[in-house]
Amino acid sequence: MAEEEIEHLKKLIAEKDKEIEKLKGATNIQKDFLTHVDENHVNDLPKKSKLSNPEISRYSRQLILPEIGIKGQVLLSNTSILIVGAGGLGCPAAIYLAAAGVGCLGLVDYDEVELSNLHRQILHSESKVNVKKCVSAAQACTELNSFVKCVPYHLQLNSSNALKIISQYDIVLDATDNVATRYLLNDACILAGKPLVSGSALRFEGQLTVYNYKGGPCYRCLYPKPPPPETVTNCSDGGVLGVIPGIIGSLQALEAIKIATGNECSYNQKLLMYDGLEGTFRTIRLRGRQSTCPICSDNPTITQLIDYEQFCGARASDKDKSVTVLNREDRLSAADYKSLLDKDHPHILVDVRQPVEVDICKLPTNSINIPLNDLHKSSSVNQLSSMINSMSEETTDQVPVICVCRRGNDSQLAVQKIKETLKHDNVAIQDIIGGLTSWAKTVDPEFPTY
Amino acid sequence: MYFSGGAELLFDKKKKHDVNLPAKETPWTIKDLLPWMKDNMLKERPELFIQGETVRPGILVLINDADWELMGELDYSIQNKDKIVFISTLHGG
Numbered sequence: 001m002a003e004e005e006i007e008h009l010k011k012l013i014a015e016k017d018k019e020i021e022k023l024k025g026a027t028n029i030q031k032d033f034l035t036h037v038d039e040n041h042v043n044d045l046p047k048k049s050k051l052s053n054p055e056i057s058r059y060s061r062q063l064i065l066p067e068i069g070i071k072g073q074v075l076l077s078n079t080s081i082l083i084v085g086a087g088g089l090g091c092p093a094a095i096y097l098a099a100a101g102v103g104c105l106g107l108v109d110y111d112e113v114e115l116s117n118l119h120r121q122i123l124h125s126e127s128k129v130n131v132k133k134c135v136s137a138a139q140a141c142t143e144l145n146s147f148v149k150c151v152p153y154h155l156q157l158n159s160s161n162a163l164k165i166i167s168q169y170d171i172v173l174d175a176t177d178n179v180a181t182r183y184l185l186n187d188a189c190i191l192a193g194k195p196l197v198s199g200s201a202l203r204f205e206g207q208l209t210v211y212n213y214k215g216g217p218c219y220r221c222l223y224p225k226p227p228p229p230e231t232v233t234n235c236s237d238g239g240v241l242g243v244i245p246g247i248i249g250s251l252q253a254l255e256a257i258k259i260a261t262g263n264e265c266s267y268n269q270k271l272l273m274y275d276g277l278e279g280t281f282r283t284i285r286l287r288g289r290q291s292t293c294p295i296c297s298d299n300p301t302i303t304q305l306i307d308y309e310q311f312c313g314a315r316a317s318d319k320d321k322s323v324t325v326l327n328r329e330d331r332l333s334a335a336d337y338k339s340l341l342d343k344d345h346p347h348i349l350v351d352v353r354q355p356v357e358v359d360i361c362k363l364p365t366n367s368i369n370i371p372l373n374d375l376h377k378s379s380s381v382n383q384l385s386s387m388i389n390s391m392s393e394e395t396t397d398q399v400p401v402i403c404v405c406r407r408g409n410d411s412q413l414a415v416q417k418i419k420e421t422l423k424h425d426n427v428a429i430q431d432i433i434g435g436l437t438s439w440a441k442t443v444d445p446e447f448p449t450y
Numbered sequence: 451m452y453f454s455g456g457a458e459l460l461f462d463k464k465k466k467h468d469v470n471l472p473a474k475e476t477p478w479t480i481k482d483l484l485p486w487m488k489d490n491m492l493k494e495r496p497e498l499f500i501q502g503e504t505v506r507p508g509i510l511v512l513i514n515d516a517d518w519e520l521m522g523e524l525d526y527s528i529q530n531k532d533k534i535v536f537i538s539t540l541h542g543g
């Protein structure tokens with residue numbers, strides 16, 4: 001009996017020890033990151049002139065490549081690389097650079113890990129949800145290779161901190177997800193004189209270019225004007241298959257290694273276009289440095305960092321923002337709509353999302369699916385008209401036409417579009433505030449969000 | 451003609467288009483081609499592709515796998531069997 005008791009207590013102690021270790025780990029995670037930059041954390045590393053025996057064993061398979069060799073490996077271990085964005089591109093880039101043995105790896109990300117990141121941001125795991133991305137990525141890199149010094153920065157790169165951070169590094173990787181930060185990084189790299197290895201990915205496609213290297217062009221030489229904000233699609237709206245940023249991020253790491261080890265870089269003044277669905281890599285010859293470029297020409301008009309959100313007319317994040325274009329009386333809350341359903345009130349529900357989204361989930365009632373961009377088509381107008389006509393035969397009241405989408409942005413535009421095209425005066429056209437996201441939050445917690 | 455990076459979404463969601471330009475007295479330039487595309491190929495929202503007489507910011511034009519800036523931009527005169535590509539720049543990551 002006593003022996004059994006002892007066994008049981010021993011088990012308990014072991015479990016509690018494990019818990020303590022886990023908590024210790026968690027507190028370590030929370031401490032080790034920078035939120036501002038007031039000192040140099042990178043250049044205090046002693047420069048190496050040779051490799052230790054464990055390093056020789058570790059890197060042996062790349063050391064025997066004549067293009068790398070001991071010389072290249074020493075160069076790499078004296079190189080500091082800054083990765084801006086610890087997401088779909090930043091994760092594979094960081095882990096390959098850590099594996100290859102760079103001296104110092106800076107990881108900038110202001111964001112925390114979400115479940116919807118895990119399919120592509122492969123350094124973060126289920127247990128890292130809500131953990132800071134920069135910390136999660138740095139931890140994964142350190143676990144793989146403790147020779148590499150990892151510096152996580154939990155901050156939004158902006159005009160006041162960018163130069164301070166970038167000037168401490170030798171090479172910068174643009175692994176961000178928005179236009180404003182891409183212009184900021186470009187300008188900061190020009191002002192600090194650093195090569196910028198820039199990658200991007202969406203849907204099944206990826207692009208890669210090295211800017212500001214050996215007299216080549218910069219981002220602004222190619223794109224002097226920012227794109228209109230309505231033409232920019234983020235991963236949340238456009239979708240992306242995880243392997244695509246995986247491939248582009250890996251290529252960014254490769255270009256950085258080639259630059260660090262004194263090899264020729266392949267995408268200076270060239271653009272790589274990868275189409276994963278077609279299985280094609282195309283390399284395009286780009287223009288050279290432009291004499292009219294406002295930042296990298298001999299007579300620049302931009303000599304310090306500017307306000308990039310204002311310049312681009314877009315925020316420096318890819319977070320979804322909610323817009324309000326309709327008056328409150330043209331809108332229903334999700335709860336309002338629920339009570340309308342409960343009362344069996346006759347109405348027409350128009351789901352304005354893409355069919356592929358309707359397949360994921362839809363409201364538990366009859367609806368018609370007309371994607372926002374198809375609403376103006378005469379077939380759509382006719383379909384809607386005939387439904388309204390048949391419904392108004394049964395009632396003298398106005399026929400409620402209710403538009404719904406994922407977050408309540410498109411549905412507002414849909415209301416405006418329908419009002420423009422529909423010739424009926426016995427209809428009341430409204431939308432659901434916050435769309436299906438709000439429905440899941442306020443009405444049905446079992447409803448999926450995506 | 452080839453579209454990518456999302457530019458294809460404005461052209462029937464098709465990336466590849468074989469285009470025969472009608473006969474014209476003077477040679478076709480890109481400057482002539484853009485309004486022709488707007489009238490004959492673009493189904494909706496032309497402002498997402500063309501602004502003024504050129505493509506909107508954020509679209510890169512390639513002629514036979516080279517940046518159109520190297521080829522004379524709008525003034526380039528199109529040859530038979532030229533491959534003209536319109537890429538919308540990606541920003542996601």
Ligand SMILES: [Zn+2]
Binds near residue numbers: 221222294
């Ligand atoms: Zn430039």
